[in-house]
Amino acid sequence: MDKKLMLTGLQPTGTITLGNYIGAIKQMVENQEKYNSIIFIADMHAITVPIDADTLANNIRQLIAIYIACGIDPEKNLIFLQSDNEYHANISWMLECNTYHGELSRMTQFKDKSAKNANFSAGLFTYPVLMAADILAYDADLVPVGIDQKQHVEITRDIAIRFNKKYGETFVVPEPLIREAGTKIMDLQDPTKKMSKSSESQKGVIRILDDINTIRKKINSAVTDSVGKVNYDPENQPGVTNLINIYTSLTGMSKEEVVAKFENANYGEFKKGVADVVVAEFEKIQARYNELINSDELDRILDEGRDKAREIAKKKYEEMKNKIGLRR
Ligand code: AMP
Ligand code: TRP
Numbered sequence: 001m002d003k004k005l006m007l008t009g010l011q012p013t014g015t016i017t018l019g020n021y022i023g024a025i026k027q028m029v030e031n032q033e034k035y036n037s038i039i040f041i042a043d044m045h046a047i048t049v050p051i052d053a054d055t056l057a058n059n060i061r062q063l064i065a066i067y068i069a070c071g072i073d074p075e076k077n078l079i080f081l082q083s084d085n086e087y088h089a090n091i092s093w094m095l096e097c098n099t100y101h102g103e104l105s106r107m108t109q110f111k112d113k114s115a116k117n118a119n120f121s122a123g124l125f126t127y128p129v130l131m132a133a134d135i136l137a138y139d140a141d142l143v144p145v146g147i148d149q150k151q152h153v154e155i156t157r158d159i160a161i162r163f164n165k166k167y168g169e170t171f172v173v174p175e176p177l178i179r180e181a182g183t184k185i186m187d188l189q190d191p192t193k194k195m196s197k198s199s200e201s202q203k204g205v206i207r208i209l210d211d212i213n214t215i216r217k218k219i220n221s222a223v224t225d226s227v228g229k230v231n232y233d234p235e236n237q238p239g240v241t242n243l244i245n246i247y248t249s250l251t252g253m254s255k256e257e258v259v260a261k262f263e264n265a266n267y268g269e270f271k272k273g274v275a276d277v278v279v280a281e282f283e284k285i286q287a288r289y290n291e292l293i294n295s296d297e298l299d300r301i302l303d304e305g306r307d308k309a310r311e312i313a314k315k316k317y318e319e320m321k322n323k324i325g326l327r328r
Pocket of ligand 2: 009042045134135143144145149
């Protein structure tokens with residue numbers, strides 16, 4: 001059987017954390033063996049809310065370099081920037097004209113974000129249709145998203161089904177692939193709180209581009225408890241348990257194996273063990289990142305991705321135009 005086509009978009013916001021790495025990127029690296037895969041940077045979605053131009057440009061390049069440095073393989077994935085492919089916006093317009101104002105008004109993300117800023121953009125409102133265009137242009141079967149984006153995949157399905165009915169079979173109707181709630185990595189300073197990109201806490205959040213000494217320091221000053229023994233006990237030893245989770249996620253060892261390994265260790269020794277594992281992984285990623293970030297290689301990958309993506313999306317665009325009656 002042919003492999004299914006998986007497609008996912010990533011917004012270029014914030015700096016990737018150890019939590020993102022363990023919870024999302026590692027899965028993407030595993031998935032590239034299972035599926036045909038398209039991964040793009042949803043930079044046009046990022047401008048639906050105000051964002052400084054230079055910050056945006058830096059984020060875009062940095063994010064692409066990070067993903068590739070983490071092992072997203074350009075040979076196995078089609079990788080490109082959304083804004084490099086003008087067909088997304090063109091397809092989005094034709095889909096917008098087949099989307100109801102009412103259904104967009106019901107989107108939870110829109111309701112939340114528009115409530116926060118009375119001067120919200122029209123783009124914030126049509127955001128889900130651009131997302132539908134991203135997905136439908138490539139006939140994607142599967143769309144891995146966090147739970148917050150599930151509604152946008154559902155509206156994509158509704159739009160696809162409606163268009164297919166009105167104009168004849170045009171789009172594959174995609175399925176959301178909700179990321180399994182894998183191991184949640186917690187803030188090192190407050191292990192009851194998720195380690196989050198947008199967190200104010202600097203000491204508790206490990207970022208993928210933090211320098212190695214900073215990473216060691218952060219892990220060394222992680223909050224633990226007064227038990228003094230390495231146990232897997234989320235209830236009474238959440239800090240230690242979080243460090244065990246980090247260790248298992250990066251080494252593939254089971255939690256029992258990790259507990260046994262550090263049976264006679266004090267917390268200082270245990271933390272050093274955890275830091276060694278994180279540092280070993282991030283050193284490799286950072287080395288690759290530094291090679292890539294200012295390289296032509298990165299531009300070559302993006303140029304090639306853009307050309308392939310445009311070719312696919314252009315076909316869909318022409319087909320839609322023709323079916324809709326936008327012809328001479
Ligand atoms: P966010 O940074 O919140 O936009 O999250 C992007 C994706 O990264 C989420 O869908 C999760 O799969 C993953 N993720 C984010 N934070 C964590 C965390 N602390 N632990 C595990 N996975 C996470
Ligand atoms: N809206 C998604 C998010 O914020 C990003 C995104 C844009 C996306 N287009 C997509 C995800 C298409 C999957 C498929 O996470």
